[in-house]
Amino acid sequence: MIYLDNAATTWPKPPQVLRAAAGVMAQPFGNPGRGGHKAALRAGRVADACREAVADLLGGAPERVIFTLNCTDALNLAIRGLLHRGDHVLVTHDAHNAVMRPLAGLEDRGEITLSVLRADEKGLLSPESISEAVGPATSLCILTHASNVTGTVQPVAELIAAAHGYGIPVLLDAAQSAGTLDLKTTGADLLAMPGHKGLLGPMGTGVLYVGEQVSPRPLREGGTGSASESVHQPDILPDRYESGTLQLPAIAGLLQGVRFVRTHGAEIHEYETYLFDRLRSRLSAMPEVTVYGAGDTPHVGVLSFNLRGRECAEVADLLDQRGFCLRGGLHCAPCMHRWLGTQGTVRASVGPFSTEAEIDSLGDAIGQILQEK
Ligand SMILES: Cc1ncc(COP(=O)(O)O)c(C=O)c1O
The missing domain is CATH 3.40.640.10 (Type I PLP-dependent aspartate aminotransferase-like (Major domain))
Structure with a gap:
């Protein structure tokens, strides 16, 4: 998992x-x-x-x-x-x-x-x-x-x-x-x-x-x-x-x-931001993926995306079937979705123990889901 x-x-x-x-x-x-x-x-x-x-x-x-x-x-x-x-x-x-x-x-x-x-x-x-x-x-x-x-x-x-x-x-x-x-x-x-x-x-x-x-x-x-x-x-x-x-x-x-966190806080933040940027650039290179939020503003390791023509809940389920725990939906923030103009998103959020390999395999899985369409 x-x-x-x-x-x-x-x-x-x-x-x-x-x-x-x-x-x-x-x-x-x-x-x-x-x-x-x-x-x-x-x-x-x-x-x-x-x-x-x-x-x-x-x-x-x-x-x-x-x-x-x-x-x-x-x-x-x-x-x-x-x-x-x-x-x-x-x-x-x-x-x-x-x-x-x-x-x-x-x-x-x-x-x-x-x-x-x-x-x-x-x-x-x-x-x-x-x-x-x-x-x-x-x-x-x-x-x-x-x-x-x-x-x-x-x-x-x-x-x-x-x-x-x-x-x-x-x-x-x-x-x-x-x-x-x-x-x-x-x-x-x-x-x-x-x-x-x-x-x-x-x-x-x-x-x-x-x-x-x-x-x-x-x-x-x-x-x-x-x-x-x-x-x-x-x-x-x-x-x-x-x-x-x-x-x-x-x-x-x-x-x-x-x-x-007191001991490792600065490294954790830097590492999570790095993983976010790695995932963002991988997903942004896929024409059928929309990534939300500006890439050039300060951020934490929380990233939302959608696949063209697919419901976010369906994508989250397909990822779950492949062993990835990501959340699909409104994330209890309906005002933000009105602002973004979305009905929901798939959200990936990293922690201090997430790895590059996990991020890369998520990118691979999303690529496969797009091909299976
Ligand atoms: C921005 C924001 N505020 C408040 C909360 C509520 O936090 P909790 O789940 O600890 O009640 C969340 C939970 O995800 C959140 O993301």
Whole structure:
């Protein structure tokens, strides 16, 4: 099997991720923050170490790293926790449904209004696109760092600086770029990341980094193991947002994934970009293949294509029959497909353990499918 669906979740994970996750269940680890016995304290140290590793990767404060279930959960906390009736929100053509659905729900109930920023022909946004869309009620700007359809990376530092010029905080969806960015260079006020994609952790992990400038309302309240004398949700971080038992086996794995990325991050990004370029040039040489996204903009290792006259789902199935795991469809990004003018695409997405040989055999398989038509 050749796994090229790393944009959905990365596989394989480094072996230390598997060992750490299994170790938490095999050995006596208690419930972190619940109880003063050795097993609970040991569990608490794992959660603290992971929080510190993520904070170190991002250049932030550990208590502002909030563990969530995935990137969708992190985005929901930020969006539904921050917005109020009457707010206006800036959003982008490349937003995932993890952003669009919470926003559309609020819009349908008449609570907020939305404006979609104007992108240029390459799909890039500019500071002017923000100036054009800002209004008196604009209270949040939500940017996607890298598209999960085309891999195109937005110039987020300039865009965030422009939004800050109007006093508007920015929530950055870094689902496809986690591991390649930090708080200082982007300037994001809130950063949502999955733990199970670029950070190489298990599924069931995600992070919302909550900057000092913002204070979302918690969406989930309950026991935190702290301030238990009070029936009210504590104000201290991260407890304010982390009610209930943490997914400790997954967090233990995430700690190892983050350490791996901290050590190899720059090489991983360079390698994945190289594999993307190799696949792009192979597919672009086939006249019956349309490759989406501009080839000359910054990107991550996510590439979308279609074969002339073929449904994307059919192509993904034919590739599956040949042993390739690629995703066909809308990739939960309908606005991006409206912008591209497509009904869906086949998406190949590489990870740190993908190989040149795998990319080349995908190119061969697509060539064979075209010949069999
Ligand atoms: C851009 C983007 N945002 C959000 C998400 C949601 O991430 P998760 O699957 O961790 O909820 C994804 C998932 O693919 C994504 O690509």
